[in-house]
Amino acid sequence: MPLTGPIPEGRSFFCPHCGALYALTHSGVSKTDDGNVAKCAVCARTMDKWDSPVVRIYKLVHRPDDF
Numbered sequence: 001m002p003l004t005g006p007i008p009e010g011r012s013f014f015c016p017h018c019g020a021l022y023a024l025t026h027s028g029v030s031k032t033d034d035g036n037v038a039k040c041a042v043c044a045r046t047m048d049k050w051d052s053p054v055v056r057i058y059k060l061v062h063r064p065d066d067f
Contacts, residue, residue: 013058018043019060027055
């Protein structure tokens with residue numbers, strides 16, 4: 001089911017586990033205590049990890065049809 005409203009700007013990123021489509025952007029410098037990890041809002045699995053202090057922001061654009 002697609003989300004309503006404008007599509008967020010950013011590079012396209014697909015969850016490697018379920019195929020959910022995200023718009024990927026970057027934010028200022030910040031590092032969390034538990035590491036930089038992005039979990040999918042659809043399948044709840046880790047879809048990305050990174051060591052850079054720059055924060056990656058994932059905005060869900062489209063859920064896969066089978067979820």
